[in-house]
Amino acid sequence: MTPDQIRLVQDSFREIVPIRVAVAALFYERLFAIDADLRALFPMTDMTKQGAKLMASLGFIVHGLEPADTILPTVRVLARRHVTYGVEERHYPIVGQALIETLAAGLGTAFTPAVREAWEAAYGLLASVMIAAAREDQLAA
Numbered sequence: 001m002t003p004d005q006i007r008l009v010q011d012s013f014r015e016i017v018p019i020r021v022a023v024a025a026l027f028y029e030r031l032f033a034i035d036a037d038l039r040a041l042f043p044m045t046d047m048t049k050q051g052a053k054l055m056a057s058l059g060f061i062v063h064g065l066e067p068a069d070t071i072l073p074t075v076r077v078l079a080r081r082h083v084t085y086g087v088e089e090r091h092y093p094i095v096g097q098a099l100i101e102t103l104a105a106g107l108g109t110a111f112t113p114a115v116r117e118a119w120e121a122a123y124g125l126l127a128s129v130m131i132a133a134a135r136e137d138q139l140a141a
Contacts, residue, residue: 001125005118006065012115013062016106017055023106024051031098038094041086061126072129079130089134092127099123 001009016023028047032039042050057078064071103119104111 001065001068001118001121003066004114005121008115008118009065009122010062012103012107012110012119013058015110016103017059019106020055021048021051023102024054026105027051027054027098027102030101031095034098035091035094038091062122065122068125075126075129076133079133082130083134087134089131092131096120096123096127 025047028042028051061071061075064074100116100119100123104116107115
C-alpha cells in the first residue's frame with residue numbers, strides 16, 4: 001500500500017466510527033445476502049457483539065497499516081482462529097465484496113474511486129496474509 005492509500009483508509013475509517021454499529025449491521029446483512037450459507041458460521045451468535053468485534057478488529061488493522069508489519073503477527077493469529085470457526089479460503093472474496101459494498105453505502109459520496117482502491121488494497125493485504133497463515137497451518141497439520 002502507498003502512504004496515500006494508507007491515509008485514505010485511515011481518514012475514511014474515522015468517518016465510519018461514529019456510525020460503526022449501523023455499518024457493522026449492514027456488513028453482515030450484505031455478507032449474508034451475497035452468500036446465505038455463511039450465516040451457518042455464526043450459530044447462536046449475538047450479532048451486535050459480533051459487529052462490535054468486527055469494528056474493533058478493523059480499527060486495529062486500519063491504525064496498524066503504517067507500518068503494516070507490526071500487525072501481521074496478530075493478523076496471522078486471527079486467520080488461524082477463523083479457520084477454527086469454519087472460514088475457508090473461498091470466503092475471503094465474499095467478505096471483501098461485502099466490506100467494499102458496506103463502505104460505499106456508509107461513506108456515500110466520500111467513497112471516491114481513490115478511497116475504494118485504497119480499501120481494496122488494504123483488504124487485499126489483509127486477506128493475503130490471512131490466507132497464507134491458514135495454508136501454513138493446513139500444511140503443518
